[in-house]
Amino acid sequence: MFHRxxxxxxxxxxxxxxxxxxxxxxxxxxxxxxxxxxxITPSFLGKITAKLSYGERVTVLQEKGAWKxxxxxxKNVQGWIHETALTSKSIVLKAxxxxxxxxxxxxxxxxxxxxxxxxxxxxYKKNNKNLDYTWINQMETMKVSPExxxxxxxGGNLVFGAEGSNP
Amino acid sequence: xxxxxxxxILLTLAALTGCAAVETVTTIATDVGVQSGALTKAQGESIxxxxxxxxxxxxxxTPEQEYYIGRSVGAVVLTKYSVLSDAKINAYLNLLGQTLAxxxxxxxxxxxxxxxxxxxxxxxxxxxxGGHIFVTRGLIRCCRTEDALAAVLAHEIGHVQLRHGMKAxxxxxxxxxxxxxxxxxxxxxxxxxxxxxxxxxxxxxxDIANTMINNGYSRAYEYQADAVSVxxxxxxxxxxxxxxxxxxxxxxxxxxxxxxxxxxHPSPQSRIAELKDNSRIALTSIEPPxxxxxxxTKAVGHLL
Numbered sequence: 409m410f411h412r413x414x415x416x417x418x419x420x421x422x423x424x425x426x427x428x429x430x431x432x433x434x435x436x437x438x439x440x441x442x443x444x445x446x447x448i449t450p451s452f453l454g455k456i457t458a459k460l461s462y463g464e465r466v467t468v469l470q471e472k473g474a475w476k477x478x479x480x481x482x483k484n485v486q487g488w489i490h491e492t493a494l495t496s497k498s499i500v501l502k503a504x505x506x507x508x509x510x511x512x513x514x515x516x517x518x519x520x521x522x523x524x525x526x527x528x529x530x531x532y533k534k535n536n537k538n539l540d541y542t543w544i545n546q547m548e549t550m551k552v553s554p555e556x557x558x559x560x561x562x563g564g565n566l567v568f569g570a571e572g573s574n575p
Numbered sequence: 576x577x578x579x580x581x582x583x584i585l586l587t588l589a590a591l592t593g594c595a596a597v598e599t600v601t602t603i604a605t606d607v608g609v610q611s612g613a614l615t616k617a618q619g620e621s622i623x624x625x626x627x628x629x630x631x632x633x634x635x636x637t638p639e640q641e642y643y644i645g646r647s648v649g650a651v652v653l654t655k656y657s658v659l660s661d662a663k664i665n666a667y668l669n670l671l672g673q674t675l676a677x678x679x680x681x682x683x684x685x686x687x688x689x690x691x692x693x694x695x696x697x698x699x700x701x702x703x704x705g706g707h708i709f710v711t712r713g714l715i716r717c718c719r720t721e722d723a724l725a726a727v728l729a730h731e732i733g734h735v736q737l738r739h740g741m742k743a744x745x746x747x748x749x750x751x752x753x754x755x756x757x758x759x760x761x762x763x764x765x766x767x768x769x770x771x772x773x774x775x776x777x778x779x780x781x782d783i784a785n786t787m788i789n790n791g792y793s794r795a796y797e798y799q800a801d802a803v804s805v806x807x808x809x810x811x812x813x814x815x816x817x818x819x820x821x822x823x824x825x826x827x828x829x830x831x832x833x834x835x836x837x838x839x840h841p842s843p844q845s846r847i848a849e850l851k852d853n854s855r856i857a858l859t860s861i862e863p864p865x866x867x868x869x870x871x872t873k874a875v876g877h878l879l
Contacts, residue, residue: 440638441685452677462639474680493683495637523756524640524776531773532647532780539650543658547649547689547707550665552673560670564721565864567812568678 437478439464440495440518446487450475453558453568457487463499463520635753638685641741644779645686645705648740651784652701652709659692659712667874668692671721672708672728678810679729679803681736688735690728697835698825701787702731704740712878713835717825719879720863721871722817726804730818733803739796743786744779751775791839798841798849805854814863815856822847 439460447454450472458480460466466478469486476494479486497518533539552560561568636644659665668690676688684706693699693711700710708731718724734740752775755768786792801818808815826843829836840846850856862868 441683442639442642442687444683452682490683492681518637518639520639523637523752523772524643524779526643527769528773528776529643529647531769532776535773535777538654539647540653541646541650543653543691544646544649544707547665547691548686550669550689550691551687552670556670557674557677560674561811564867564870565812566674566867568674568810 435468435496436465436481436498437468437476437494437496438499438518439466439493440497440499441493444489444493446478446480446485446489448487450477450488451568452490453554453561454488456554458483458485460489463501465498466494635756636741636749642685642705644741644776644783645703645707647776647780648701648703648783648787649705649707649709651780652703652788655788656693656695656697656699656709656711659694661692664692664715664875664878665690667870668710668728671725672732675725675729675807675811676706676732678807679732679736681732684735688732697833698829698837699835699839700727700731702734702740704735704738704783706735708732708735711835713828714825715875715878717821717828718875719820719824720817721867722808722813722863723821723824724871724875725811725813726808726815726818726821729804729807730800732807733800734792734796736803737796737799739792739800740783740787743792744782748775748778748782752779787839789839794841794845797846798853801846801850802854805850805856814861815854816861817863819847819850819856822850 439462442462444460445456446458446460448457449455460480464480466480466489468476468478470477472488474491475488476491477486477488495518499518499520501520533541560566672690673688676682686705688706688708690708690710692715693709695711696713696716697711698713698717700708700714702708708728710727710731714727715724718727752772755771755775791797804818805815808817822843825836829843831837841849863871
């Protein structure tokens with residue numbers, strides 16, 4: 409009797425694990441950074457096929473090292489993206505405006521713009537008048553294009569993708 | 576229910592907690608356990624609660640929040656140091672640094688990596704959790720080649736990748752801040768919550784800035800960042816021995832008792848010893864190709 413119950417419980421747990429791994433195989437992930445790109449090859453030097461912004465969802469089709477080939481639901485676009493740009497949490501933009509049900513916990517979702525955010529920064533700045541963010545804003549505008557990066561690598565006899573990196 | 580099968584279920588539960596979907600599995604498993612009578616309701620609750628407590632940690636800060644922490648840590652760094660407003664140097668630092676960052680294990684940050692030179696003879700550098708990386712003129716002067724400067728920037732990228740800044744935040748503060756976030760996660764913050772959060776935010780900024788500017792990270796963290804630097808240098812085709820060359824120059828230029836790396840970092844000699852032991856870098860000093868030497872001199876030559 410006890411044994412039978414034990415076997416049933418263990419089988420149930422195995423089923424749960426199996427279900428979870430099946431779901432994982434076709435998982436939906438969200439962009440967790442301000443802006444990101446899909447590329448034709450799994451490399452930062454690959455040609456860009458699409459641009460994505462914070463919170464957008466993608467379906468994972470294939471994995472290769474730290475890169476994932478994804479598609480955008482409802483659009484006929486595919487491309488490679490580095491895993492550090494993605495989260496398995498679903499990101500909810502504009503929280504508190506209806507769509508977030510009470511049954512959803514903080515572990516399954518991440519609320520964009522919540523927590524330590526612009527509002528908290530503004531309050532902190534108000535309390536610390538000696539802080540100046542001018543150069544912080546300025547340095548954030550210093551961006552390098554993939555073309556400039558490619559020229560820099562070729563022009564300096566460098567390589568990209570040696571010894572198991574993100575080629 | 577006999578004791579043996581109860582233990583067997585608990586063991587299965589413990590084994591399951593090792594997998595990625597910890598909470599989902601635990602919730603369902605405890606439900607099954609409770610329904611079958613293997614666990615009391617209270618036992619089930621307690622397993623669920625402790626799993627949540629364990630998994631609620633620093634990892635729960637989103638990259639967006641780390642970005643905002645980073646901005647303010649950067650603003651605090653800039654109360655101690657002035658910016659070297661030299662467009663040529665800053666463009667070169669970003670070209671070099673952003674290329675290196677793409678070869679790291681953490682190439683994507685919420686707002687990306689950005690580099691800025693500081694106008695000081697101190698030998699110093701800082702990296703915020705948001706990817707804002709600062710390096711002083713004094714430290715740039717320790718670099719005789721682009722390879723050496725790459726080693727310096729890659730070391731700072733290492734601190735970001737390994738989240739050393741975030742780990743400097745006191746544990747209690749992390750729990751406190753996340754508690755507010757979790758409670759309030761399904762609705763908008765009221766002004767009282769903003770005040771509470773700002774207090775925790777300010778505390779986190781102080782913890783990180785104090786560690787970076789005054790106390791320094793642990794020796795272990797510095798050695799780890801050196802190891803990441805070596806990895807990135809190898810991946811991009813730079814000579815990893817340039818890190819040792821830079822440290823040798825630093826050893827000569829560093830003023831004992833200085834309020835910079837002399838205070839916050841292990842001595843250049845112990846970093847070199849660690850690199851020789853653990854990263855097994857060949858000490859052959861290979862001259863960088865002429866094209867690389869030329870562009871390095873063009874970009875930073877007037878500072879050296």
